[in-house]
Amino acid sequence: MLPLEWIDNHPLVSTSIALILLALAAYAANLVIKLVLLRVLHRLLKFTPYGKDPELSRQNVIERLSQAAPPLIIALGIAIVPNLHDVAVVAIRNVANATIILMLARAISAVLNVVDVIYHRRPKARLRPMKSYIQVLKIAVYVIATVMMIATLMDQSPVILLSGLGAMAAVLILVFQDTLLSLVAGIQISSTDMVRVGDWIEVPNQDANGDVLAIELHTVKVQNFDKTITTIPIRRLVTDPFKNYRGMQESGGRRIKRAINIDQSSIRFLNQDELDRLASIGLLENYLKKKREEIAQWNASLGERATVPANTRRSTNIGVFRAYAEAYLRNHPHIHPSMVIMVRQMEPTSTGLPMEFYAFTNTVVWVNYEAIQSDIFDHLYAILAEFDLRVFQEPAGHDMQQMGKLLAQPSRATQAE
Template sequence: MTASELIAAHPILETLIGLAILGLAAWVAYTLTRVILIRLFGHMTQRTSFVMDGLLIEHRVVHRLAYAVPSVIIHAGAAFIPGLPEPVRLLVENVASAFTAITLVLALGAFTNVINDLYNRRPDAANRPIKGYLQLVKIVLYTAGAIVAIAFLIERSPMLLLSSLGALAAVLTLVFKDTLLSLVASVQLTTNDMVRVGDWIEMPQVHADGAVIDIALHTVKVQNWDKTITTIPTYRLISDSFKNWRGMFESGGRRIKRAIPLDLASVRFLTAEERARLRRFTLLRDYLDAKQAELDAWNASHPERASEPVNARRLTNIGCFRAYVQAYLKAHPGIHQEMMMLVRQMPPGPAGVPLEIYCFTNTVVWVEYEAIQSDIFDHLFAILPEFGLKVFQQPSGWDIQQAADASGPEAGRLALLAALAQEDRQAAAR
């Protein structure tokens, strides 16, 4: 029996052979299209400086377009397969058409990634990110692609499906609630320039404290300083408050705001010998001369009060120390001289009298900022004894033991009781 006679005797063989030939043709067309397109864009990438050529391959736009070719061939060739039942032919054509629509939509979705990469190479891309808008375009594309694919499968007009979706508007609103909120939030964030990629933000309510690494339609990713990632819904940046440190970086100075607690028992008037000794400080000479002249003039104009030291105006060690700190900050090379600089006394309390230093460094680099701040307070803590001042600190076990060893067991017990009573008073005051 010849092959023609065998096929004539079994018509199903002719149909199977036709399907095999159609499948082989589709596979060959896909392979050739994929190889040709990849080589074409590969040569264009090497010969031209247009970066889109390489991005089309990197984001697999070319690969997705290549998938559309076999589906088109299958759709066109299904009518030429002999013996194929009409319902099966229609099913093959409809599935091929739906696959073509989905493939083209996926290619367009990948092309939006190409657009985003090209846009991110602009110098101002971090100020106006478009990733959220492109994701919204993707949602619209994928929704339209799904509707067209379903329309092909059920052989109905896509407009008929769209008109039926009107009755489901309330359901769709609930389904896409987060998307709608995120879209509005993305527009507000971009329009008002509230946050950019690279900004340092703090949002304690979601445990975020670090640099923004990604701004998308639905989420904003923050890499915290411990290298963890916090993902924040975009609309939370509108509904809740957060701190953005961008202004600090743009100003060129970072604030130092720290107080030195001084023991009130060490605050006193200066003697003539101590005033003379403090003149050794170059930073204090102008202050001492001006202040002493002011005090002498006042005392001379009030002889009835100046005759008694308790009624006269005199220099204090805490006032001289405050003036020294002010002069030291003005002479420090790491302090920004054009920004606010202040040395002030805070209200005294159970922990002594705080002397607050308020100024700005001339760098915003974290490591350099901490080094400058530590250098300043290292010096101030070390120079305090020159002014007869002491730093206030709670008595520790070592302090009590020293007192006990110096005064005997009974005195040690009394010192311990006094220290405990003092701690109770301070706790009650707090």
């Protein structure tokens, strides 16, 4: 008996051989695509912008699409396998078709990744981030693919399954509640331009203070200044208050708002010699000249009452210092000249008289800002002695030691005895 006749007389053997040959054909197609076709395509793509860009080629669109070839061969070839029951043919074909749908969905997802990468390279991409929309499209692709796969495995029309989704709408809304709320929040943030990638934001309720790394469907990633990353639910940026420093960064100036507490017991009037000495300071020359003329005219109008010092106007050391500090800020090379510059007294407290300095630097770079601010206050603290003013400070351990030494010294009367 010939081998072919023997095989024909044994249906199980012929079916097994046909299935093995079909599996080998699918495997061979997979090898040919990976070893030959994909290599040729990659070499051709190297001459295109897509192939030269490693970030785009890393998405593996072609590789994912090629994975649909083996199940496609199985789906087409299963019908020619002899002696295979119709139920088995339908089951294998349906599984192969469902696998093809899954591979196509993965390929579409990779294409969406490519779109996202290309979009974020645009200069204005951070003004309107679309990563959350890409994620929504991916979810939609996989949901549709899941419905089609289930319909294929059940050998039913997808329309029948979709018609039954109406009754499951409430369940689906409950399951995808967070996703829907996050999508709405993302649309609100994007449409109102509340947050962009790269913005410096501060969210006290979430312990976040740093730069926005990514705005995704469900979360916003913030890299804090200590290099830790805080993940904030995107809905919190709509419901909770937060601070965005973008306006400061775009203005080109960062605010200095700090006070020096002056010891109130050091505040007094200045005599003529002290005014002459302070007038030699360049920043005070014009101010004191005008101030002296103004005070002289005022006092001259008093007549005989000018003989009482309490009736006259006189310059104070804190007033002259305030004028000096404002002139110093206005002439500082790193202070923004077109923004508010002000030196003012605050309400006195038990820790002294706060003298607040309000101005803006001409840079928003954090390191440079802190250096400028420190240099300014280094100078202001050191120059206080020229005006015979003292900074208020709580008694420290050294002060208590000096006080103890003074109390321990015998009085002069005791020494005389």
